Structures are given as structure tokens and as C-alpha cells.
Amino acid sequence: MLLISHHFVFLGPIPKEIGNLKKLEILELTGNYLSGAVSSNVFNISTLMWLNFGVNHLSGQIPPNIGSGLANLHVLDLNSNQFIGKIPSSISNASKLVGLWLGLNKFSGIIPSILGNLTNLIDLRLNGNDLNGLIPTTINKLHGLQFLDLNNNRLKGYVIDGLCQIRRLSELHLANNMFTGSIPRCLENLTSLQKLDLSSNKLVSTIPHSFWSLKDIIGVDLSSNALNGTIPPEISSLRALTWLNLSNNQITGNIPPTIGGLQTLQSLSFEHNKLQGLIPESFGSMISMELLDLSQNYLSGVIPKSLESLVHLKYINLSYNLLHGEIPSGGPFQNFTAESFVMNEDLCGKPQLRVKPSRVSxxxxxxxxxxxxxxxxxxxxxxxxxxxxxxxxxxxxxxxxxxxxxxxxxxxxxxxxxxxxxxxxxxxxxxxxxxxxxxxxxxxxxFMPNGSLEKWLYSHNYCLDILQRLNIMIDIASALEYLHHGSSTPIVHCDVKPSNVLLDEDMVAHLSDFGISKLLGEEKLQIYTKTFATVGYMAPEYGSEGVVSMKGDVYSYGIMLMEVFTRKKPIDDMFVEGRPSNC
The missing domain is CATH 3.30.200.20 (Phosphorylase Kinase; domain 1)
Structure with missing residues (x-):
């Protein structure tokens, strides 16, 4: 056995002298920085049972006679390298292979039909290459195959019925290809199937009714196709399901309430379909749910409060629907942001969700x-x-x-x-x-228990020290800076004065009463209004011409600043030009 794995770091080509080790059974070189072509004599060590060159930078073509000298080989792993060219048909001569891993390379051409002769194969991975053509019909001869990964190639044609004859298949990955036609109805024969990924193809028609009888399946991804039809009540039969992705299709109809029976489901995405009707209350029974995406549909009604019981829910997206009513606030909803609910008909809830405030009767x-x-x-x-x-x-x-x-x-x-x-x-x-x-x-x-700033300035029962007055004015400056420069649309308050400044239990100031405020549109520095603010606090251009701008709020702030430290109203005699002052 020769083991040189990722615990060490080796660079450069594989020495061709390794081919002289005529009794070598295991050659493990995974996870290094080996590069260059592999000498053909390395692939002719007849005693080899395990050959692993995975996760390196090896390149070039596989020798055309590979397999002829590997009569005892059980596992061939060339995964994650830069091999090019076609997969040689001679590889079928390694008849004892149980694992063939050629994924994440640059192999091109078709899948050799003669691979069907490798009847001992359990695990076949050809993903992440540039393979084209059809799935060979001879694949149905691989009766012991349990794992098949053809993801991320340029394969086309139908998802052939021959796959249904591989009864021991537990994982089938055909994503990111160019398959057309419909999902085979015979998939119900794959009673051992646990994971199915047909995403990002060109599949059409409905999901066959027989599909919902796969009671032991734990993961399904049919996203990004052109599937239509409805989701049947029989979806509840998939009791072992942990993830289901039907997003980016053309599925219509209602979500059946029976979906609540999927209590092991952790991730569910129905995004970007044509679903309508209500979100079922039964969603609250899906106690394992961590991710839920129902966005970009035509769902209506309210968001069920039963969803508050999904204590493991970390992500939800209900945006771009027709939902209305109050957004739940308990449980996981305490952590969700506005992006989860945008573009709905009439939702209300907490201000930070950027919807209308929740309604009280x-x-x-x-x-x-x-x-x-x-x-x-x-x-x-x-x-x-x-x-x-x-x-x-x-x-x-x-x-x-x-x-x-x-x-x-x-x-x-x-x-x-x-x-x-x-x-x-x-x-x-x-x-x-x-x-x-x-x-x-x-x-x-x-509620602001300490009332208005005006009360504290002019009542004999209250008194503000100089530091409190300074902090209050800093608070209001901070509020105005946010209104003018911190929000997506600048807002001019238009009525900054002591009676509109309220104090909480810690004497922190809060600006209130936006009844005559104005929103400045994009790139607008001023607008005009016929609604007038309070005399003494409004800027001259506001009173004479109705000009509203952020500068007007700054003017009002300056008037109030002077008032706070003098305890004199702006209409006091001391501020009237020509009148004597007692100061």
C-alpha cells in the first residue's frame, strides 16, 4: 500500500517509477498538488484494488487502454482534476469496479454505452464534465448501482425508463443538463430511492401521480424546469422527506392542507410558481422546518399564526404574493426582516418590517x-x-x-x-x-411618560439643568440628521418645536407629530406647500412662499435651540426688533 494523502503536501508529476511496484494494491494520492499527465504504466499495475488520484491538478488524457491491466481494481477515483478527452471504452475491462469517480474534470464526448458491462458498479460519478449526448440505454444492466451522479454536463434527450430498472438506486442526480420530456412514471419502482435531483433541465408536463408513492425518499429537487399541474393531497405520503424544492416551475392550484403531515421536512421551496389560495394552517405542524420559501406566487389571505410554533425556522420568504393582514410577531418571526414580506397586497406589522403598522380594534x-x-x-x-x-x-x-x-x-x-x-x-x-x-x-x-419639552421649559413644577438641555438638543439633531440623510426618501418635518419633542422615562428626546411633514422625491432639494407650520419657528421662505426644504428644519432647530437655553418663546418681546430688552 502507498498512502500519500492530504496530511502531506506533494507537488509536481506522479513519478512513473510507481508503475514498477508490481504488487501494489492500494495507491492513495488524494488531496495534494500533483500535476501533469499520469504515465500509462501506473494504470497497468494488475494487483491494484484501489487507485485514488482525486483532488489534485492532474491533466492530460486517460490512456486509451485503461482497464486492460486493472483486472482487480475495485475503486478508480480521478475526481476533481483537469483530465480531458473522452472516457475510454476500455475502462469496461476493469470488470470488478464498484466505484468509478470521474467527476469534476473536463471529459467530453458521450458516455460510453459499454459502461453497462460494469455490472458490479455501486457508485458512478461523472458529474461536472462536458459530456453530451444521451444516457446510454445499457445503463439498465447496472442492477447493483446505488449512486448515480450525472449533474452539470450537457446531456440531452429523455430521462430514460431504463433507470427505473435499477431497483437498488438510492441517489439519482441529473441536475443542470438539457433533458426534455416528462418525469418517468416508472419512478415508483425505485423503492430504495432516497435522493432525487432533476433540477435545471427542460422537463415538462405534470409530476406523475406515482411519484408521490416514494415513501422512503428524503430529498427531492425538481426546481427550474417547466413542470405544471397541481400538488396533490398525496404529498403527505412522503413521510421521510427532509427537503423539497419545486421552485421556478409553472405549478398551479392550492397548497394542500395535508402537507402539514410532513413533520420531518426541514426545507421547502415553492418559489416562483403560480400557486394560489391560502397558506394552510397545517404548516404549523411541520415542526422540523428550517427554511420556507413561498415567494413569487399568487397566495392570498393571512399569514397563519400557527407558523409561530416553528421554533427551528431560520428563513422565510413570503414576498411577491397577495397576502394581507397582520404579520405574526411571535416565535421565529421576531428575527425576520422586511425582505421576507415585500410586495404583498396589504400586510401590516412592526415598523421595522416596512409595512403598515399592525391594526388595533x-x-x-x-x-x-x-x-x-x-x-x-x-x-x-x-x-x-x-x-x-x-x-x-x-x-x-x-x-x-x-x-x-x-x-x-x-x-x-x-x-x-x-x-x-x-x-x-x-x-x-x-x-x-x-x-x-x-x-x-x-x-x-x-407612551412618553415625561411629556413634552414645552412642559419642562415653562412649568414651575419642572426644571431642566444645562446638561439635560444639551442632551435633548443633541437627540433632536440626531433625529433630523436621520430624517434628512438616513432614510431612503428624505423627510422634512416642517414643524420642529418644543411641543413636538417628547421625553421618555430616561429623559431621552423623541421627535413627534409628522402631520404636515413632506417627503422629498429623488434629487429634489425643495418642494412647495400651502400647509403652514407654527409661527415663530418656520423659516421666512416657508411663510412667504411655501418653500419646504431641509434647510427649513435646520432654521426651526436653531430657533428651538435658542428657546431651550433662554426659556423664551420666539415670539417673546425680547426677540422683536426695535423693542427694549430686559436682559
Whole structure:
């Protein structure tokens, strides 16, 4: 035995003198940096039982008489090299071969039909070459074959019925070729089949009904073909299945609820088909699920909350469908991002998912505020009232109710939803949810227990030290910088003033009230409006011409900065030109 494996590093050609070792039985040279052609006398050591040159940089052609001198060879491994030329027919003379591994080389031409004479073969790997032509019909003579890999070649024609006669076949890999026609109906005969990969071919027609009787199969990839038809309820028969990929086909109809019976399934992809109907509640029973991709279909309805029970789910993609309703928030959904849900009809949920805020019922708000009792009243604004309330979850919130008799209030509701539902910053008031119907519109926001900056500036019961004032102004500067430069669409607040700055329990400032804010389109530095901000805080060009720009927010910020440190409003006499000051 001569063993020179990846535990050492050898360079250069294989010495031809190795061919003089006439009693050598095992030659193991895998995982080195050997290069160049292999001398023909190395392939004529008649006592060899195992010859492994895999994972090197060997090149050139295999000797045309290979096999003639290898009467005792059981395994020939030339995998992952740079061999070229045709696979010699003489290789069939090595009649005791059980493993023939020629994958990941540059072999070309057809698969020799005489390989059918290697009746002892258990494992045949010709993947990753440049082979063309048809699968030879003689392959049905390999009755003991268990593993067949022809992936990544240029093979064409049909997936022949002769494969179904290899009853011991456990893995069949034919991906990334140019096979046409339909999937053989006789696949049901392969009762030992565990893995099937027919992906990235040109297969058409429906998946044969008999396919769903392969009860011991653990992995199936039929993606990137032109398969049509529906997914039958019998899919639940594949009880051992761990991965199933039917993506990039033309499959129609509903996903059958019986799919929930696949409790060993870990990866499921139905991406880019024409599926419709609801996502079955039974998905919640697929307790082993780690990856789920149903994107780019016509699925409708809501996302079942039962999916929250899939504790092993690491990836989900439901984008580009017609889904609506609230995105579940429990279990694995706490870790998913907006990309999992984009381009649906009407989804709502957490702001970080870039969808409409989750909706809260009017009845829940009524209960949470004791019927909007006066004791929960926080204040009155231009477009409505604000109340304190408690949601059914126990969370304390502020509820902004819009006056529907004012046209501007309706516009303000839409603006606030558009402007800040998709924003995330520690110094912006977070919208938690909304409640909207014909007669009632409200936004549910995080509650700020320390009230407004205005209250702290002008109430005798509150006092801010100089450091607190400085930190508050830094917080608001950070919020404005994010609005102007940190979001995908720049936003101009238009109404920066102390009453729109709210303070949380740690006295961190949060900018609120986006009711008259404006979104600047791509490359626009300013727009015009007829909606006016608060006198004293708005920039001169805003008041006189209705010009809205980020510079206007900066102007308002400067006015507020002066107010915070002087405790004088901008309309105070001390700021009016020509009037005497007591300072």
C-alpha cells in the first residue's frame, strides 16, 4: 500500500517509477498538488484494488487502454482534476469496479454505452464534465448501482425508463443538463430511492401521480424546469422527506392542507410558481422546518399564526404574493426582516418590517382608555386629541385620534403613516399600530411618560439643568440628521418645536407629530406647500412662499435651540426688533 494523502503536501508529476511496484494494491494520492499527465504504466499495475488520484491538478488524457491491466481494481477515483478527452471504452475491462469517480474534470464526448458491462458498479460519478449526448440505454444492466451522479454536463434527450430498472438506486442526480420530456412514471419502482435531483433541465408536463408513492425518499429537487399541474393531497405520503424544492416551475392550484403531515421536512421551496389560495394552517405542524420559501406566487389571505410554533425556522420568504393582514410577531418571526414580506397586497406589522403598522380594534382602544375618559386625556392638537391608554397586552401607549371633520386631519393621518411607519431611530416616536375605519382613525404610539419639552421649559413644577438641555438638543439633531440623510426618501418635518419633542422615562428626546411633514422625491432639494407650520419657528421662505426644504428644519432647530437655553418663546418681546430688552 502507498498512502500519500492530504496530511502531506506533494507537488509536481506522479513519478512513473510507481508503475514498477508490481504488487501494489492500494495507491492513495488524494488531496495534494500533483500535476501533469499520469504515465500509462501506473494504470497497468494488475494487483491494484484501489487507485485514488482525486483532488489534485492532474491533466492530460486517460490512456486509451485503461482497464486492460486493472483486472482487480475495485475503486478508480480521478475526481476533481483537469483530465480531458473522452472516457475510454476500455475502462469496461476493469470488470470488478464498484466505484468509478470521474467527476469534476473536463471529459467530453458521450458516455460510453459499454459502461453497462460494469455490472458490479455501486457508485458512478461523472458529474461536472462536458459530456453530451444521451444516457446510454445499457445503463439498465447496472442492477447493483446505488449512486448515480450525472449533474452539470450537457446531456440531452429523455430521462430514460431504463433507470427505473435499477431497483437498488438510492441517489439519482441529473441536475443542470438539457433533458426534455416528462418525469418517468416508472419512478415508483425505485423503492430504495432516497435522493432525487432533476433540477435545471427542460422537463415538462405534470409530476406523475406515482411519484408521490416514494415513501422512503428524503430529498427531492425538481426546481427550474417547466413542470405544471397541481400538488396533490398525496404529498403527505412522503413521510421521510427532509427537503423539497419545486421552485421556478409553472405549478398551479392550492397548497394542500395535508402537507402539514410532513413533520420531518426541514426545507421547502415553492418559489416562483403560480400557486394560489391560502397558506394552510397545517404548516404549523411541520415542526422540523428550517427554511420556507413561498415567494413569487399568487397566495392570498393571512399569514397563519400557527407558523409561530416553528421554533427551528431560520428563513422565510413570503414576498411577491397577495397576502394581507397582520404579520405574526411571535416565535421565529421576531428575527425576520422586511425582505421576507415585500410586495404583498396589504400586510401590516412592526415598523421595522416596512409595512403598515399592525391594526388595533376600536373596541380594544375603547377598553384601554375607559371610553376615552377625561382622566386619560393628554392634550389637543391641530388635527385631533391624544389619550393615554393600555392595550390588551398590557403595554402603555399614547393614542392620537384624528378629527375626521377636518380634511387636513385625514391628510395628516395618511402623511404620518407614510412618513414614519417605516422609519426606525431611537429619537423618533415609534408608531406601534393603527386603528382605521370609515368613522374613526387613530395612531397608537409609544407612551412618553415625561411629556413634552414645552412642559419642562415653562412649568414651575419642572426644571431642566444645562446638561439635560444639551442632551435633548443633541437627540433632536440626531433625529433630523436621520430624517434628512438616513432614510431612503428624505423627510422634512416642517414643524420642529418644543411641543413636538417628547421625553421618555430616561429623559431621552423623541421627535413627534409628522402631520404636515413632506417627503422629498429623488434629487429634489425643495418642494412647495400651502400647509403652514407654527409661527415663530418656520423659516421666512416657508411663510412667504411655501418653500419646504431641509434647510427649513435646520432654521426651526436653531430657533428651538435658542428657546431651550433662554426659556423664551420666539415670539417673546425680547426677540422683536426695535423693542427694549430686559436682559
Amino acid at each position: 376600536y373596541y380594544e382602544l375603547l377598553q384601554g382608555t375607559n371610553g376615552f375618559d377625561e382622566c386619560n386625556f393628554l392634550g389637543q392638537g391641530s388635527f385631533g386629541s391624544v389619550y393615554k391608554g393600555v392595550l390588551s397586552s398590557g403595554q402603555m401607549v399614547a393614542i392620537k385620534i384624528f378629527n375626521l371633520h377636518l380634511e387636513e386631519a385625514l391628510r395628516s393621518f395618511d402623511i404620518e403613516c407614510t412618513a414614519i411607519c417605516n422609519l426606525r431611530h431611537r429619537n423618533l416616536v415609534k408608531i406601534i399600530s393603527s386603528c382605521s375605519n370609515v368613522d374613526f382613525k387613530s395612531l397608537i404610539m409609544e
